[in-house]
Amino acid sequence: MAYENNDKKMESVYSKRIRAGKRRTYFFDVRATRSNDYYLTITESRKKFDDNGYDRHKIFLYKEDFNKFLKALTEAVDYVKTDLMPDFDFDAYNHDNLEEGETLDNVEQEAVAVVAAVAPVSDNGASVPPSAAADEEVDKW
Numbered sequence: 001m002a003y004e005n006n007d008k009k010m011e012s013v014y015s016k017r018i019r020a021g022k023r024r025t026y027f028f029d030v031r032a033t034r035s036n037d038y039y040l041t042i043t044e045s046r047k048k049f050d051d052n053g054y055d056r057h058k059i060f061l062y063k064e065d066f067n068k069f070l071k072a073l074t075e076a077v078d079y080v081k082t083d084l085m086p087d088f089d090f091d092a093y094n095h096d097n098l099e100e101g102e103t104l105d106n107v108e109q110e111a112v113a114v115v116a117a118v119a120p121v122s123d124n125g126a127s128v129p130p131s132a133a134a135d136e137e138v139d140k141w
Contacts, residue, residue, distance in 0.1 A: 012029045012030065012031055013030045013031065013032050013038065014028075014029070014030040015027065015028070015029045015030075016028040016029075022047075023046055023047040023049075024044065024045070024046050024047075025044075025045045026042065026043065026044055026045075027041070027042070027043040027045065028040065028041075028042055029041045029043070037063070038063065039060060039061060039062050039063065040060075040061040040062075040066070041058055041059065041060055041061070042058070042059040042061060043056055043057070043058045043059075044056065044057045044058075
């Protein structure tokens with residue numbers, strides 16, 4: 001999937017969509033820089049109540065932050081599940097998001113694998129963030 005942005009194409013190397021209710025969708029897109037480095041964009045897309053378009057919020061996550069981000073996210077979710085809501089059945093909502101043949105364990109393992117595997121080190125070992133234009137990118141939905 002490619003997005004036009006000032007005559008540049010922002011290639012999506014990998015994309016995963018998660019529908020969350022009737023009006024909300026999350027997109028996890030692995031993108032490549034010109035120097036073949038990789039980063040992750042996480043987009044929340046919410047349908048406006050007047051059915052006139054979408055509100056979008058995007059996070060750019062760079063390889064040097066993958067482990068810290070994943071650790072903090074896991075700790076926060078675990079805190080809610082174990083300390084704040086230990087009796088809540090979080091698995092009750094999984095059936096809507098799983099595709100045929102998937103299990104919750106497979107989906108969680110895939111998410112961890114995507115974060116861990118998408119960022120090979122560049123030739124000089126340095127992080128190569130995407131151009132400033134990528135931060136201003138407007139996706140065509």
